[in-house]
Amino acid sequence: MSEPPRDPAPCGRLGDTEFEHTLRNQIAIVIGYCDLLLQEIRQDDPLRRDVVEMHKAASTAIAMLRDQGESV
Amino acid sequence: MLRKPLLLAIDDEPGMLALIQRFAGPAGFDVVTNGSAKDAMARLAELPADVALVDLRMPDIGGLDVLRAIRETHPQCQVILMTAHAAVDSAIEAVKLGALDYLSKPLDFDRLKDLLSSAREDIERRAALLSAENETAHRLELCGLIGRSTVMQELFGLVRRIAPHARAALVTGETGTGKEGIARAIHQLGPRRQRRFLTINCSAVVETLFESELFGHVRGAFTGATEHKTGLFEAADGGTLFLDEIGELPAAVQAKLLRVLESGEVQRVGSLQAKKVDVRVVAATNRALREEAEAGRFRSDLYFRLNVVELHVPPLRERREDIPYLVAAFVREFAAKFQKPVEGVSLTAERLLMMADWPGNVRELKNVLERACMLAEGRCLTERDVERCLPAAPARAASAPSASSSGTDLRSLEREHILKVLHEERGNKRAAAAKLGLSRRTLYRRLERHDITT
Structure with missing residues (x-):
């Protein structure tokens, strides 16, 4: 799969399953790397909090996508 | 296990593949990734993957189809x-x-980590088992004969005990059980191992030539005897003579054989001079020779002379626990012979082989695996590979030759018909000969002429 579509009106495209699928995959990759980093960064490392925040945001995004998908 | 297990990851999303590689590499796997399901499928045969991680939804081919192909x-x-x-x-x-x-x-x-480590343990356990099996198998073998079952271990024990001493032995057992192998083992383990081991199949020799074959003849002994000829007894002097299918020996020859065994002397046909020979005789038969003797079809004095020791080789169906080891050995043998990467059989294929009837015993099992290995494509013989090589249902076997025989000459027609009847009689030559209206001896000559090995 090439680059995700850069359409300026993403809400209008959310019904498109192909678009949604790609978006989900991209966010899953972000979460995957966050998971790996969290396993490797020591508990007392200050960078850890940043990764936790990234993980949280990406997880929220994927949850929103899921809700959106169910309502379509 | 020396090499790392191989993980094949297939996903159309390159970011996902990179992520998997980043995770599975440190987890102890060699990772091969492929962004195209189509391309991955085309390369499956050359990729000895142990674990595959496959995306379900891909633009070219769906993950379920990839799963099917890998299972195959x-x-x-x-x-x-x-x-x-x-x-x-x-x-x-x-x-x-x-x-x-x-x-x-x-x-x-x-969760993925758990899955991968359990898959890894599985692979390592199997590899360890296989090498341990090889060692144990060697210990339990007898001159290349495989038999871990109690019946076979008892038989091997008997062979080891009698081999140094017995002057004569009778090996009994159904067709294909490996009677000749036992005879060879007796020879190998005895004091004559450096000398010759000669074989004669008593059902394959024309009656009138028997004496000459066994005892030799001098020039002019009969029409066509233009040269002196050494008989098998003289040739095997100091060694072992294996008389296969002894039950087929004509009555007249039985008497002469008995005399040789009793006197230790042979006389060439047409010669008055007797010659001392020292030959250990191992005879084999798939008939109930004692009953044949009681019914007067076989000389009972010869029977008792040969039956100093009787070694009974059990049919394969009575020692099914040996099948996995026999299968492993034959697969190794034929994989090497055909230069195929076949390493073993799948669990379901093994179950199929364990359950089959094997009227033709070890020889039949060996033939089935030879065919299966010849046709195999993967590293592992599947249920289907094995199934197509097992004897077909009689109905299918009967219709096949007639379909292929149109427009062929009489000779190949005869060959096909013999093969067909042999197949129907599950390799039993006596029954096949009766069905073909031939004597057993004639059937043997036809088999030889048509180059049919059974």
Whole structure:
């Protein structure tokens, strides 16, 4: 799969399953790397909090996508 | 296990592949990734993957189709499917097709880690078992004969005990059980191992030539005897003579054989001079020779003379526990012979082989595996590979030759017909000969003429 579509009106495209699928995959990759980093960064490392925040945001995004998908 | 297990990851999303590589590499796997399902499928045969991680939804080919293909080519490869949209239908379908698990994205690395390490343990256990089996197998072998079952171990023990002493022995057992192998073992383990081991199949010799074959003849002894000829007894002097199918020996020859065994002297046909020979005689038969003797069809004095020791080789169906070891040995042998990467059989294929009837015993099993290895494409013989090589149902066997025989000459027609009847009689030559209206001896000559090995 090439680059995700850069359409300026993403809400209008959310019904498109192909678009949604790609978006989900991209966010899953972000979460995957966050998971790996969290396993490797020591508990007392200050960078850890940043990764936790990234993980949280990406997880929220994927949850929103899921809700959106169910309502379509 | 020396090499790392190989993980094959297939996903159309390059970022996902990179992520999997980043995770599985440190987990002890060699990782091969492929962004195109189509391309991956084309290369499956050359990729000895142990575990495959496959995306369910890809633009060219769906993950379920990839799963099917892997189950086909690498039955021992564990397949894990992953998807961004978990759906009950495809999950059920995947499990039905034999997937190890079904993961949703974002991947749960703890779960994936568990799956990968259990798959890894499985691979290592199997490899360890195989090498341990090889060692044990060698210890339990007798001159290349495989038999771990109690019946065979008892037989091997008997062979080891009698081999240094017995002057004569009778090996009994159904066709294909390996009677000649036992005879060779007796020879190998005895004091004559450096000398010759000669074989004669008593049912394959024309009656009138028997004496000459066994005892030799001098020039001019009969029409056509233009040269002196050494008989098998003289040739095997100091060694072992194996008389296969002794039950087929004509009555007149039985008497002469008995005399040779009793006197230790042979006389060439047409000669008055007797010559001392020292030959150990091992005879084999698939007939109930004692009953034949009681019924007067076989000389009872010869029977008792040969039957100093009787070694009974059990049919394969009475020692099914040996089948996995025999299978492993034959697969190794034929994989090397045909230069195929076949390493073993799948669990279901093994079950099939364990359950078969094997009227032709070890020889039949060996033939089936030879064919299966010849036709095999993967590293592992599947149920289907084995099934197509097992004897076909009689109905199918009967219709096949007539379809292929149109427009062929009489000679190949005869060959086909003999093969067909042999097949129907499950390799029993006596029954096949009766059905063909031939004497057993004639059938043997036809088999030889048509180059049919059974």
